[in-house]
Amino acid sequence: MILARTASTSDPVFTGLIIIVIIGLSVLLLWSIIREMKKRKKEREQPKKTPGLMSLSHLTESLNEFVRVYHLSKKATIFVFSFANANELAESFGRRTEMILKDKVLQNVIKILPRNAVLAEYRNESDSYALLLRGDFPEDKLLSFANYLVSVIETPVAVPNLEIEISYSAYLGIVYYPTHAISVTDLLNKADVALYMNQKSPNTKYTVYSSSFAVTEEENLVYYNQIKAAIKNKEFELYYQPICECKTQNIVGFEALIRWKHPELGILNPAKFLSVLENSGDINWIGKWSMHVICAYYNEQRALFKEHNVFFSVNLSVKQLLNENLVNDFAAILNQYHVPTDAICFEIEEYALYERYPVIQTTIRELGEKGFKLAIDHFGLDSNNIKKLESQEPYMIKLVAKDTLEAQDSFVGSRVFEILIDTCKKRNIKISSLMVENQDDIKKLEESGFDYQQGYFIAEPMSAKDNAEFFSASFRLKEDESKKKEE
Known part of the structure; x- marks a missing residue:
C-alpha cells in the first residue's frame, strides 16, 4: 500500500519533468532555427566577394x-x-x-x-x-x-x-x-x-x-591607421571647457574639445591627431558625431543648461566649411534632438579664407540664417580684420589674452584695440579672451572691455560628468554668496 501510494503521488512530478524537458528542447530547437535563419539572411544580404x-x-x-x-x-x-x-x-x-x-x-x-x-x-x-x-x-x-x-x-x-x-x-x-x-x-x-x-x-x-x-609623417600614418579602429571602438570623447562672463564670472557656455582615449597612450589632445583627421576626410564624420554627442548631453542636462541659457562652442575647420552638406547635416541633427540652433556656436579660425572661397562664404551665411551663433577664433588684432567685422558681424570674436594685453602697451596697439572695442560694442559682438593665465589677467581683461574669458586658470577641459557637476556647483556657490550678502 505504501509503495503504491508513493508511485501514484510521484506520477504527476515525473509527468511535469517530462513536459519541462519537452518544452526546453522545443525552445532550444526553435532558437537554433531562428539563429540559422538570421545567419542565412545575413549571408544573403552581404554582397558576394568581387571575383578576381x-x-x-x-x-x-x-x-x-x-x-x-x-x-x-x-x-x-x-x-x-x-x-x-x-x-x-x-x-x-x-x-x-x-x-x-x-x-x-x-x-x-x-x-x-x-x-x-x-x-x-x-x-x-x-x-x-x-x-x-x-x-x-x-x-x-x-x-x-x-x-x-x-x-x-x-x-x-x-x-x-x-x-x-x-x-x-x-x-x-x-x-x-x-x-x-x-x-x-x-x-x-x-x-x-x-x-x-x-x-x-x-x-x-x-x-x-x-x-x-618626414619621420613625423610616418608617425601620423600610425595614428591614421589607428583612427579607423578608434572610430569603430568609440574611443573618442568630448571634453568641455567653461566660458565665463568677465563681470560676474558666471558660466555662459562651454567649448567642446575632442579627446582620444588611446588604449596604449592614454588621453590624447587634438594636436596629436587633428591634422590626420583633416587629411583622411574623417573630420566631417567627427563634426557630425560631435553634434550628436553635444545634443544628447544638452538634453540630458536640459533643465540646467536652458535655465542659464548656455551655448556650446565647436571648432570648424576649412575642410568642413567646404562641405556643401554641412549646414543641412547639422540642422537635421539638432532638429532630431529638439535642440535650438542658438545653443551652438561655431568657431572659425581661417578668417582670411572667407574671400577666397565662395563655398565658405555661402556656408557661413547659411549657418547664420539657420540661427547658429558664429565666432571668429584667434582674431588678429589689425585694422583690416576690424573692417571685415562690419560685413560679417559674428556673435563673438576670441583673442589670446597675453597677446592682447601686450599689444595695449604700445600706442598703435592700444589705438587699434580701442577701435575694436568700439566696433564690437556698436554691433553687439561679444569679445572673449583665450588662455587666461592668472587673476591679474582676469582683472585687466574686464577693465579692457572684454565680455567673456576662458583658460586653464579658470577651469580645465572636463568630461561631461565632471563638467555638469562643476557647472551646478558654481551656481550653488553664487546662490550661497547672494544669500550671505542679503543676510
Missing part, C-alpha cells in the same frame, strides 16, 4: 615569392588606393548599397589590369586596396597607368533602384621594388606612407613614395 579580388595574405605571399625568386634582379610596383568618400556614400545610401557600388568599381578596375597583376584587399579599417604589378616597366608608363587607374575608379556608377549615378574619389600611393625597399614589410609600410601623403594633397592624382617624407 584576392586577400592580403595572397598579396604578401605573391610578393615574398617574387622577392625570393628574383631578389633585386627584377622590378615590381605596388599601387595602394582608397575610396575617399566611402563613408559619406554609406551614410547616404546605406552600407549594403555602398558595398555594391564599390564592387562595381572594383570590377571595372579588374577589367583594365595586365595579365600578371594581383588586386587584393589591403587595410579593411581604412577601406583600401593594393595592386601588384610585376615587371620592368618604364616609370612614365607606370605613372600613365596610375592616371588611368584613378580615372577608372572615379568613373560614375549607377545606384541600384535609383535613376542616378555617383562617383568615388580616389587616393593613390605608389612604391617601387627594389628602389624604395627590398623587404615586403618595408615595401608595404612605405606604400602606406605614400597613400597617406596623397591624402594630404587632394588635388594630386597620385603620390610616389620619397625618402624625403
Whole structure:
C-alpha cells in the first residue's frame, strides 16, 4: 500500500519533468532555427566577394615569392588606393548599397589590369586596396597607368533602384621594388606612407613614395591607421571647457574639445591627431558625431543648461566649411534632438579664407540664417580684420589674452584695440579672451572691455560628468554668496 501510494503521488512530478524537458528542447530547437535563419539572411544580404579580388595574405605571399625568386634582379610596383568618400556614400545610401557600388568599381578596375597583376584587399579599417604589378616597366608608363587607374575608379556608377549615378574619389600611393625597399614589410609600410601623403594633397592624382617624407609623417600614418579602429571602438570623447562672463564670472557656455582615449597612450589632445583627421576626410564624420554627442548631453542636462541659457562652442575647420552638406547635416541633427540652433556656436579660425572661397562664404551665411551663433577664433588684432567685422558681424570674436594685453602697451596697439572695442560694442559682438593665465589677467581683461574669458586658470577641459557637476556647483556657490550678502 505504501509503495503504491508513493508511485501514484510521484506520477504527476515525473509527468511535469517530462513536459519541462519537452518544452526546453522545443525552445532550444526553435532558437537554433531562428539563429540559422538570421545567419542565412545575413549571408544573403552581404554582397558576394568581387571575383578576381584576392586577400592580403595572397598579396604578401605573391610578393615574398617574387622577392625570393628574383631578389633585386627584377622590378615590381605596388599601387595602394582608397575610396575617399566611402563613408559619406554609406551614410547616404546605406552600407549594403555602398558595398555594391564599390564592387562595381572594383570590377571595372579588374577589367583594365595586365595579365600578371594581383588586386587584393589591403587595410579593411581604412577601406583600401593594393595592386601588384610585376615587371620592368618604364616609370612614365607606370605613372600613365596610375592616371588611368584613378580615372577608372572615379568613373560614375549607377545606384541600384535609383535613376542616378555617383562617383568615388580616389587616393593613390605608389612604391617601387627594389628602389624604395627590398623587404615586403618595408615595401608595404612605405606604400602606406605614400597613400597617406596623397591624402594630404587632394588635388594630386597620385603620390610616389620619397625618402624625403618626414619621420613625423610616418608617425601620423600610425595614428591614421589607428583612427579607423578608434572610430569603430568609440574611443573618442568630448571634453568641455567653461566660458565665463568677465563681470560676474558666471558660466555662459562651454567649448567642446575632442579627446582620444588611446588604449596604449592614454588621453590624447587634438594636436596629436587633428591634422590626420583633416587629411583622411574623417573630420566631417567627427563634426557630425560631435553634434550628436553635444545634443544628447544638452538634453540630458536640459533643465540646467536652458535655465542659464548656455551655448556650446565647436571648432570648424576649412575642410568642413567646404562641405556643401554641412549646414543641412547639422540642422537635421539638432532638429532630431529638439535642440535650438542658438545653443551652438561655431568657431572659425581661417578668417582670411572667407574671400577666397565662395563655398565658405555661402556656408557661413547659411549657418547664420539657420540661427547658429558664429565666432571668429584667434582674431588678429589689425585694422583690416576690424573692417571685415562690419560685413560679417559674428556673435563673438576670441583673442589670446597675453597677446592682447601686450599689444595695449604700445600706442598703435592700444589705438587699434580701442577701435575694436568700439566696433564690437556698436554691433553687439561679444569679445572673449583665450588662455587666461592668472587673476591679474582676469582683472585687466574686464577693465579692457572684454565680455567673456576662458583658460586653464579658470577651469580645465572636463568630461561631461565632471563638467555638469562643476557647472551646478558654481551656481550653488553664487546662490550661497547672494544669500550671505542679503543676510
